[in-house]
């Protein structure tokens with residue numbers, strides 16, 4: 570039997586009852602697969618790896634070792650949230666690695682988008698690998714693979730090249746000789762979310778919008794600097810806060826800020842004030858292959874603009890990106 574093929578008879582998980590049944594089955598499967606051995610998981614804080622972590626904590630408790638690598642390109646509060654939920658609330662065996670300086674050091678002066686992606690992806694695997702090497706007796710590697718990942722990799726193999734070299738936090742280093750544990754690999758995203766809620770994960774974590782593996786690294790456009798990255802993170806937090814307050818967070822698939830490496834002349838406190846522009850992008854899509862622009866009421870745009878330009882050091886303008894995909898990709902880099 571091809572274990573990477575979803576059986577035609579498999580029922581879609583749409584309710585808590587179905588999710589509970591799935592969870593019970595997977596707990597039994599995982600226990601049978603790993604016995605009393607240890608399992609390693611790269612916990613990015615994204616929906617898929619978080620659901621896998623919560624499921625494995627239920628199945629094997631402290632035999633699961635989670636590693637959260639903060640590459641310094643997370644959104645505001647995200648790494649702290651991973652620690653709060655998994656270490657403090659779920660009592661997970663969690664190793665937290667703050668590798669900010671390492672990543673930002675390597676990225677210094679690098680402006681080419683593909684080079685940035687390769688550095689972030691490659692370094693991520695290195696850091697993860699180093700942490701794994703410090704641990705003893707790990708025989709399994711858990712991954713938050715979901716069914717679209719399997720379908721996409723089949724398609725990519727058949728049809729050649731992707732547009733961007735996507736990096737997924739937790740990519741499997743080729744020389745790691747560990748058996749895989751992939752309890753949600755036959756599920757679609759909406760089903761993973763139902764399972765996540767049934768496992769008791771916070772709603773905000775389960776419904777977290779998609780966030781690229783290279784994180785804010787592909788939104789701090791051009792060569793990354795700490796001050797511009799900080800401004801981007803703060804502006805993005807304001808956008809997310811306002812989208813939460815007005816309800817757009819529930820209807821818009823992905824919304825974020827990018828900050829380019831350019832300054833314009835502005836005025837603040839009656840003085841010349843040179844600053845970067847913050848670019849808002851809000852899109853809807855079903856498969857991320859094409860995307861449409863989501864309307865944002867002007868009243869909300871004014872509020873966001875006002876907050877960003879007064880609260881964030883270094884930003885003096887706010888722009889709105891109205892480009893669908895194609896011709897723009899969702900991310901700017």
Ligand code: XMP
Nearest residue numbers: 734735736737779781782783857898899900
């Ligand atoms: P693009 O920019 O290619 O993005 O239109 C499509 C979707 O993919 C996300 N994205 C990534 N996701 N690793 C990921 O896991 C990556 O390297 C990556 N790059 C882009 C992007 O945010 C959008 O949702």
